[in-house]
Amino acid sequence: MKQLTILCSADLADKVRVALSSAGVHGFLQIPNAVGNEPGAAAEHGRVPRWEAEMFVAPVPADMVDQVVERLRAYRDKCEVEPCMRILVSSLDAVY
Numbered sequence: 042m043k044q045l046t047i048l049c050s051a052d053l054a055d056k057v058r059v060a061l062s063s064a065g066v067h068g069f070l071q072i073p074n075a076v077g078n079e080p081g082a083a084a085e086h087g088r089v090p091r092w093e094a095e096m097f098v099a100p101v102p103a104d105m106v107d108q109v110v111e112r113l114r115a116y117r118d119k120c121e122v123e124p125c126m127r128i129l130v131s132s133l134d135a136v137y
Contacts, residue, residue: 042100042101042102042103042133042134042135042136043100043101043102043103043106043130043131043132043133044098044099044100044101044130044131044132044133045066045097045098045099045101045106045109045110045128045129045130046096046097046098046128046129046131047096047097047098047099047113047126047127047128047129048075048077048092048094048095048096048126048127048128048129049094049095049097049116049120049125049126049127050094050095050120050121050122050123050125050126051073051093051094051095051122052120052121052122053095053116053119053120053125053126054071054073054095056116057095057097057113057116057126058071058097060109060112060113060116061097061099061109063112064105064108064109064112065105066099066101066105066109068099068100069097069098069099069100070097070098070099071095071096071097072095072096072097072098073095074093074095075093075094075095075096076091076092076093076094077091077092077094078091078092093122100133100136106130110128110130113126113128114128
């Protein structure tokens with residue numbers, strides 16, 4: 042089992058939700074209005090640029106991860122607000 046953590050611009054949230062559902066991923070969590078610092082951004086005058094994103098956390102069977110990631114890659118670089126999407130894949134020991 043793997044855990045997908047997906048951070049995306051708000052305009053891509055519906056597409057991510059559809060991609061997860063159509064891949065058969067159930068029980069995912071969507072966290073709207075997550076705020077962090079912009080990936081790879083340089084701090085200007087000690088301030089790191091903020092990135093407002095939607096966050097999804099999903100337990101995914103290991104044999105389905107590549108399929109889900111490929112569906113999501115179709116939306117990379119296709120958003121109104123950069124950065125569009127980050128996908129993190131982690132090992133997941135158990136789901137209770």
